[in-house]
Amino acid sequence: MSVADNAKDPDLKGLSKTAAQLPQSGIRKFFEIASQMQNVISLGVGEPDFATPWTAREAAIYSIEKGQTTYTSNLGLIELRRELAKLIRRRYAVEYNPDGEILITTGVAQGLDLAARALLDIGDEVLIPEPCFVSYKPCVSLAGGVPVAVETNSSSNFQVATRALDDLVTPRTKAILIGHPSNPTGAVFEKETLMKIVDFACRHGLYIISDEIYDRLTYDGTHTMVAALPRAFERTITLNGFSKTYAMTGWRIGYACAPPEILNTMMKIHSYTMLSAPTPGQKAALDAVRRAEKDALAMAQEYRRRRNIIVNGCNSIGLDCALPGGSFYAFPSIRSSGLSSEQFAERLLYEEQVAVVPGGVFGLGGEGHVRMSYATDGELIKKALERMKRFVDNLSSSDVGMTAKAAR
Amino acid sequence: MNTEKSREILQILQHDSRTTAESIASMIGESVQDVKAGIERLENDGIIKHYSTTVDWEKAGVDKIVAFVDITVVPAREVGFDAIAMRIARHPEVRSAWLVSGGCDLSIMVEAATLKDLANFVAEKIATIDGVSGTNTQFLLRKYKEDNVLFHELEPDNRLVVSP
Ligand SMILES: Cc1ncc(COP(=O)(O)O)c(C=O)c1O
Secondary structure, three states: OOHHHHOOOOOOOOOOHHHHHOOOOHHHHHHHHHHHOOOOEEOEOOOOOOOOOHHHHHHHHHHHHOOOOOOOOOOOOHHHHHHHHHHHHHHHOOOOOOOOOEEEEOHHHHHHHHHHHHHOOOOOEEEEEEOOOOOHHHHHHHOOOEEEEEEOOHHHOOOOOHHHHHHHOOOOEEEEEEEOOOOOOOOOOOHHHHHHHHHHHHHHOOEEEEEOOOOOOEOOOOOOOHHHOOOOHHHEEEEEEOOOOOOOHHHOOEEEEOOHHHHHHHHHHHHHHOOOOOHHHHHHHHHHHHHOHHHHHHHHHHHHHHHHHHHHHHHHOOOOOOOOOEOOEEOOEOHHHOOOHHHHHHHHHHHHOEEOEEHHHHOOOOOOEEEEEOOOOHHHHHHHHHHHHHHHHHHHHOHHHHHHHHHO | OOHHHHHHHHHHHHHOOOOOHHHHHHHHOOOHHHHHHHHHHHHHOOOOOOOOOOOOOOOOOOOOEEEEEEEEEOOEOOOEOHHHHHHHHOOOOEEEEEEOOOOOOEEEEEEEOOHHHHHHHHHHHHOOOOOEEEEEEEEOOOOOEEOOEEOOOOOOOOOOOEOO
């Protein structure tokens, strides 16, 4: 290539403005630093540390050996949809017709994209309680919608207050997008909170997009499926998947459940932009629902034990941490350090080689916290907590910590 | 402490018997004292039999000969298989002994330092017992998994260090 070829054509038009305006993920920066460092204990990982149950891996290998490598129906394998319909009926007593109300997606990530594109016209607003999963806002923006953040706080256990929703709703509001149990806070929405959200949605004619990917990682009590609540079914898109429950992140399999009209619209978009979810992944997922129940329970139990260790550990080193009801994240307050969440995470990484994610990247209400994933081996969690104790102790005895505190 | 919590302690210890009472207490939401008392009771009741370590002796450079011996037995009146089984199981060379269904009656796992020791043990100590009508010895060639631990597959953590 000659130098001339390399010169930029001044008339070449710019990239999509919508895309250009998307912020860089705040997580990316920490990934860059942490991946250059040695000896890092990472509590920054948003995926299970277990491998996919062997039975599911083996089923995928078998299907590949048999040459089952073609597309599936746009909706996904009918056997898988039937198993999911059964699972949902058994767990939540909600009926979804496997033939037209369930769509196999390429992860919940794609489910979010499809839901936003199926519901939104340019300028439609979507209420999103924050802190939340980093993809929610971009998915809405890319579909032409306008994300409207609804702040929630640790003081109210990250529950959504109806008053906050009432303040933000406008005639352009089309939907509310919630994730529970929550990444990053680990909070579980109480049934009353969910009923109020449904009631609010009904009053304003809104749809509800409910990301319930952590439903099976609920540790105290049972998960409430939004679509199971009175008056919710007709307006709710439920998104769920295999990534967390069955440790299947890399297979990229999720599913969406919704009434026929919504689901058909999502399927139409899916049929043009994805055709079908990966076939080996669907085969593995089918085997997982059929045979990996025990593995799923064992993993959930292991997370629960680690949760208790990490929460007790945080509290004992002076980082206030509520007991999260679900997912695999603890979201302790780091305000006692006098640092911002980003400073805290960055210094912790440089000084003690422990990676956590600053709460600020998850939106309103996240600042003053860090996200610590306990999808990490128990021994490593203990080691990380020791390092964090040293870090926190050093902070409070050093001038820097004090000045920072005084400055507040 | 209720049965459910006791069982959870058993599960945790079976997975890693070095888990401290402090950790277990934190994991299952009980006091350290109660966990210690619970473990002591499980030990006293003979529910926890023994704590041991899973060792890859081959990697440690120690040769050991291990064999599985299938034994057919003529059961004795009144004591059935138990008398012979215990007679065999008491030998320190026998690491495990089970009554099984199928082609044989007892199946034992025997360990010795050399092939000769092992062969002698089976020929002199097992096959000669009154009531033992036959033995079939299979030598262990390679271990793939023991006590739930895979021996030859290192599974590195391939995840990105920080992810959403
Ligand atoms: C709340 C939430 N939703 C969706 C996803 C994406 O899941 P999937 O792997 O099914 O695309 C994640 C993954 O981190 C998540 O935490």
